[in-house]
Amino acid sequence: MMADFLIRAVLAGLVLALVAGPLGCFIVWRRMAYFGDTLAHSALLGIALSLLLQVNVQVAVIASCCAVALVLVSLEKRRSLATDTLLGILAHSSLALGLVLLSFTDNRIDLMAFLFGDLLAVSAGELWIMGLGGLLCCAVLARFWNPLLALTLHQELAQVEGLPVARLRLILLLVMAVVVAVSMKIVGVLLITSLLIIPPAAARRFAQSPEQMALGASAIGCLAVLLGIGASWFWDTPTGPSIVLAAALLYLVGSLPGEKS
Amino acid sequence: MSTNVNTPLSSPAPATPLLHLRGVGFAPSGREILRDVSLQLHSSQILTVIGPNGAGKTTLIKIAMGLVPPHTGTVTRASGLRIGYMPQRLQVEATMPMQVARFLRLGPATTPARLRDVLREVGASHVLDSRLSTLSGGELQRVLLARALLREPQLLVLDEPTQGVDLKGQAELYRLITHIRDQHQCSVLMVSHDLHLVMSSTDDVICLNQHVCCHGHPEQVSNDPAYLELFGRSGAAAMAVYTHHHNHHHDLAGGVVKEHQHEHS
Incomplete structure (x- = not known):
């Protein structure tokens, strides 16, 4: 029994780390960190809706994250406000709406687990959804890897060269929404963005190509997951924060020996 | 708002143009960036758009390439036109x-x-x-x-191709562009802020300041009163294009403050 939940925790963490590597690279390259936070905040809205409507939590969270991503895309098109202002409005109004909706339900959810994750409590069913979601996102990123790179380097150039720019942006946002939603259980909404950003930042120094950076980020993320769960096992520290801390330490170790660039 | 006055460019060419803009206007949320811009680009022709900062040069080429739809007027590109940007x-x-x-x-x-x-x-x-x-x-x-x-490409679109390049390098790049046109027989639409550097490498020039101030062969344009007024007499001579006198003012946001209509195009 004891081994089972640990194996599930390790598997769930590794799945997230694998997809977070390449996705996190785009977040770093495109400076979308704040967008990840916004998606994470809106996850609470999904939880509240799942309780009100009696549907699967993960499905509801994925749906609400995707909805917020779509709202952002349509608001961005009007360009009436700067994107970071829009993100702030979306993030906090969806978080507030989630909290208000939660007060209408009888269930009392564990806010701590929501904020910081509850990796050791991952069920077999949740692991399946994470695995499928993670695999799907990896496949989508691999399929559109070169077009997404071209888009990131110069949007108009990509457009002149015939790439469907609007669709690619949407794909990236939806992948991000799905990853944030399925990884909520692992590190919690407050720490999700860090797991997307720290491994690519650590891998950047050693990478010669975008692919190396993505794979390196995946590897560093996996190592951080193993170290974090190990620390949590031996020293009884909270799992999610331990993983993030391990990633941060790996980043520090990587940046220590003499600045190259 | 745009009266569809067609401004013919230099000598009328027999073939249908690769690119034809007619009375193009662009005013996102009411702020006018382009007004009644018409131009034609024929095969193997080099056309340079010059103008001060905020004149709408980049917007114009984005509209020409079809990245942005114009609010008024029409853009016609030869069918299957391959654009290198x-x-x-x-x-x-x-x-x-x-x-x-x-x-x-x-x-x-x-x-x-x-x-x-x-x-x-x-x-x-x-x-x-x-x-x-x-x-x-x-x-x-x-x-x-x-x-x-x-x-x-059949059409090369270059947006300030010499940005961030020193003066010697700029002249080399412009020579290279002419060479490429000769080798590849492609047309070139480029944006520059410096008429004197592009002078020897361009066939035609459009002087843009939200509308077409003047157009024609480079020598012609460099002596055009509208060009001299836009860039300032001394400025035009000294290639210092960023301090120039306008025939209309710009407000702080860069919009044109229209005091009077002027006829010179």
């Missing part, structure tokens, strides 16, 4: 490790031999294996030009 500046994210060869291969499908050929043509063979983020301004512009050429 060299953007004003590539903001290379220092966080993205990207080699020149990989960057070029992100564009249209190509072969290693062709990559080397094109890089040699633009005089940047030595950077094939360099990181984008380590290139000098001139090298980066040449790499961008190579990426545009890989599409074997």
